[in-house]
Amino acid sequence: MTIKSSVASTAFSRRGFLGFAAAAASAPLLAACGGGSASQSGGGSGVIKFWDMPWATPAYNDAAKKIAEGYAPASGNLKASYQTIQWANFYQTFSSAIASKTGPAVSTGGGFQAFQFEQQGQIAYADKVVDELKKNGQFNDFLPGVLEPFKTDKGYVAVPWQLDIRPLWYRKSLFDQAGVAVPTDWASLLEAGKKFKSMGAVGFATGSGAGNNIGNHLMIMMMLNNGGGVFTPTGELDVMNDRNVEAVEFLLELVSNGIIDPAAVSYTSDNLNAQWKNKKAAYGMLTLGVPERVGDTSGDLVVASPIAGPHGDKAALIFPNNIMMYTNTPSQASSEAFLVAYMGQLKQLWQQKLMNALPVFKSITELPEFTSDPNNVKIVKEYVPIAKTFAAQGTQLNANLAVLDGGQALNQFTQTILTGKTDAKSALQTFQSGLQSVLKK
Amino acid sequence: MALTTAQTGLNRARRGVAPGGPGKPANRKSKLSSQTRKTFFWLLLPSIALVILINGYPLVYASIQATHNGSLLDTGEFVGLDNFATVLASEAFWKAARFTLVFTIVGVFGSWLLGLGLALLLRTKIPAGGTFKVLLLLPWVVPIVVSSTAWNWLVGTPDSLIPSIFRNLGLGTPLFLADPTLAAITVCIFKVWVSFPFMMMMTSAALASVDTTVYEAASMDGATRWQQFSQITLPLIARSTYISWILMTIFCVNDFPTIYLLTGGGPVDATTSLVVLAYRTVFQDFQTGPGVAIAFLMTITLVVISVILYRQIRKSSVE
Numbered sequence: 156m157t158i159k160s161s162v163a164s165t166a167f168s169r170r171g172f173l174g175f176a177a178a179a180a181s182a183p184l185l186a187a188c189g190g191g192s193a194s195q196s197g198g199g200s201g202v203i204k205f206w207d208m209p210w211a212t213p214a215y216n217d218a219a220k221k222i223a224e225g226y227a228p229a230s231g232n233l234k235a236s237y238q239t240i241q242w243a244n245f246y247q248t249f250s251s252a253i254a255s256k257t258g259p260a261v262s263t264g265g266g267f268q269a270f271q272f273e274q275q276g277q278i279a280y281a282d283k284v285v286d287e288l289k290k291n292g293q294f295n296d297f298l299p300g301v302l303e304p305f306k307t308d309k310g311y312v313a314v315p316w317q318l319d320i321r322p323l324w325y326r327k328s329l330f331d332q333a334g335v336a337v338p339t340d341w342a343s344l345l346e347a348g349k350k351f352k353s354m355g356a357v358g359f360a361t362g363s364g365a366g367n368n369i370g371n372h373l374m375i376m377m378m379l380n381n382g383g384g385v386f387t388p389t390g391e392l393d394v395m396n397d398r399n400v401e402a403v404e405f406l407l408e409l410v411s412n413g414i415i416d417p418a419a420v421s422y423t424s425d426n427l428n429a430q431w432k433n434k435k436a437a438y439g440m441l442t443l444g445v446p447e448r449v450g451d452t453s454g455d456l457v458v459a460s461p462i463a464g465p466h467g468d469k470a471a472l473i474f475p476n477n478i479m480m481y482t483n484t485p486s487q488a489s490s491e492a493f494l495v496a497y498m499g500q501l502k503q504l505w506q507q508k509l510m511n512a513l514p515v516f517k518s519i520t521e522l523p524e525f526t527s528d529p530n531n532v533k534i535v536k537e538y539v540p541i542a543k544t545f546a547a548q549g550t551q552l553n554a555n556l557a558v559l560d561g562g563q564a565l566n567q568f569t570q571t572i573l574t575g576k577t578d579a580k581s582a583l584q585t586f587q588s589g590l591q592s593v594l595k596k
Numbered sequence: 597m598a599l600t601t602a603q604t605g606l607n608r609a610r611r612g613v614a615p616g617g618p619g620k621p622a623n624r625k626s627k628l629s630s631q632t633r634k635t636f637f638w639l640l641l642p643s644i645a646l647v648i649l650i651n652g653y654p655l656v657y658a659s660i661q662a663t664h665n666g667s668l669l670d671t672g673e674f675v676g677l678d679n680f681a682t683v684l685a686s687e688a689f690w691k692a693a694r695f696t697l698v699f700t701i702v703g704v705f706g707s708w709l710l711g712l713g714l715a716l717l718l719r720t721k722i723p724a725g726g727t728f729k730v731l732l733l734l735p736w737v738v739p740i741v742v743s744s745t746a747w748n749w750l751v752g753t754p755d756s757l758i759p760s761i762f763r764n765l766g767l768g769t770p771l772f773l774a775d776p777t778l779a780a781i782t783v784c785i786f787k788v789w790v791s792f793p794f795m796m797m798m799t800s801a802a803l804a805s806v807d808t809t810v811y812e813a814a815s816m817d818g819a820t821r822w823q824q825f826s827q828i829t830l831p832l833i834a835r836s837t838y839i840s841w842i843l844m845t846i847f848c849v850n851d852f853p854t855i856y857l858l859t860g861g862g863p864v865d866a867t868t869s870l871v872v873l874a875y876r877t878v879f880q881d882f883q884t885g886p887g888v889a890i891a892f893l894m895t896i897t898l899v900v901i902s903v904i905l906y907r908q909i910r911k912s913s914v915e
Binding site: 246247250253272275277418419421422423425426430433558561563564566567570573574593 | 667668688745752753754771774776779857858859860862863864876877880881882883
């Protein structure tokens with residue numbers, strides 16, 4: 156009786172197998188070193204390539220495309236093309252495209268992306284665009300303080316076009332049910348939180364799970380709200396200052412009292428939205444447009460006024476999103492002309508109620524389509540004047556902020572705080588060490 | 597006496613030796629003429645060049661990045677092996693390496709045991725066996741984005757289904773993704789759930805090739821069911837098993853989405869594997885050199901593990 160195994164030995168050579176294994180094993184290497192896909196043709200194709208991100212629903216990108224492709228240049232300047240770039244691995248996408256000279260001439264992108272690419276000599280300064288905006292009156296229409304963070308010694312790195320801000324929201328019906336007033340300072344936040352905890356609700360909702368950066372932003376916002384911040388006014392790292400320690404101690408107190416959900420450390424954006432939708436979250440820091448985001452436009456979700464820290468400080472976290480120009484362009488003059496024209500058409504996006512962000516122009520904040528939402532009005536009136544960026548206590552944006560915003564140090568710090576198994580100084584010390592090892596001097 | 601007979605029969609069956617003794621070994625190598633070899637070489641050359649281009653270029657570029665301090669756009673300055681030294685001295689690397697090891701061991705052997713068990717079960721005649729087989733394949737077939745969302749729905753919050761069941765059973769409310777230890781366990785179980793259909797199919801295919809008469813012969817020689825399983829089934833599917841272990845080891849070590857989509861590597865890096873760490877180092881901390889160095893170290897480790905397991909395959913085929 157002869158038994159034949161189907162795993163025939165002759166079909167399986169050592170060399171062949173090792174080749175296969177090595178190829179499969181090298182996948183992480185290929186993944187780590189490879190660039191993203193960039194299927195565009197070169198920058199010198201006779202058109203200004205404008206790359207835009209999915210800032211809102213697909214209707215936003217449709218409208219932005221219409222503006223870009225409807226742009227009629229003056230004689231001698233080039234027309235524009237439009238392409239949406241997904242957020243997933245966007246930095247990789249931009250980097251590989253720029254490296255292969257197939258990147259855009261003009262783009263929106265990450266909040267600090269312009270500074271990252273400026274460091275590498277890929278950004279065309281926008282001084283001439285700013286000059287044009289001065290001539291056409293749009294310069295004076297900017298909300299106070301939105302353009303300055305983009306000015307460097309060499310020129311304007313980018314031009315702001317919308318503001319992403321982190322206001323505080325509350326659910327009116329839960330406050331009515333609890334019989335407590337909306338917090339005005341940290342002390343009243345703590346007291347209200349205890350009441351909500353006893354009701355089985357969450358007094359300070361947040362999340363730091365996969366892909367959710369609200370928790371990270373909350374950490375920085377609370378530092379700013381106490382007059383602290385990660386940097387000194389001159390841009391030096393300053394994590395261990397007393398105001399930060401005090402802010403983190405307060406956050407740990409909220410965690411230990413169960414006012415911050417013990418599971419918040421793993422909450423994705425969907426988990427957090429569900430908590431708001433299911434009327435379990437009473438109060439917390441989120442983005443703009445929470446009622447639409449959560450799916451409850453009954454008017455029960457309302458923007459709260461900014462709270463004061465124990466020393467009376469008030470602050471909000473803001474991200475001035477911007478449009479940048481690149482040195483790889485078929486015509487710098489055409490890039491500039493397109494950007495000026497595009498800035499002039501921005502109001503259409505708010506008129507069509509497509510934006511989930513604040514405009515940078517006063518005139519747009521006065522549009523009836525914008526003011527019809529009282530939450531928008533409150534944010535512009537109460538939050539924008541006290542808003543600070545990640546660069547606080549400095550004002551100048553820079554490439555290091557991208558590392559702070561998306562990097563491992565802040566995320567690990569946030570998750571450490573939300574698990575509550577630390578003390579403020581140790582957590583801040585680890586945060587500072589983590590940042591020191593990755594920030595460029 | 598009966599035991600000795602059974603053992604002899606089992607050994608013979610396992611080695612594929614007929615009662616009449618081993619036959620004359622087949623002449624496996626045929627001599628090729630010099631002209632044929634040249635023809636083969638020229639026919640293979642375009643494919644070899646393509647493979648070198650596709651795999652070689654990124655590997656060479658990665659080795660350049662790993663020994664420089666630049667970014668994705670700019671190579672930067674040559675720093676020798678500094679990036680490797682930095683990575684090896686980092687606590688985060690060793691923490692991720694430990695988790696990767698645990699994740700891989702649980703992923704490989706957990707999915708293999710489950711897959712083997714189900715493959716054996718499916719070998720018996722059960723009602724609606726085909727449908728059952730298709731249903732069991734679903735975790736492997738469903739896109740990982742969908743299954744991770746489903747798992748998040750099952751365990752993500754205290755009000756999710758599984759924690760609610762625990763609570764109703766009076767077992768408290770476990771925070772499956774918020775507690776570092778539970779998160780690590782959950783991710784490993786998720787990996788086993790996603791991977792067992794692959795192991796089941798590999799094992800099913802290997803089992804299908806085993807001649808049933810071997811078992812009849814072993815039964816006649818008095819072998820118990822356990823003896824048949826441990827001394828006939830397992831040795832006869834050993835080669836397939838080792839191959840599936842090697843493949844699953846590579847799948848586990850390189851597995852980015854299973855971890856990243858469910859936990860993002862958290863909480864507090866409790867589920868950060870080496871591939872997640874490499875990604876975060878390159879694309880979140882913008883430390884290209886150290887990130888690629890991590891990927892290189894992973895690759896070297898994987899090749900070593902693959903070679904060791906390959907030797908096991910050769911050993912099992914010699915036996």
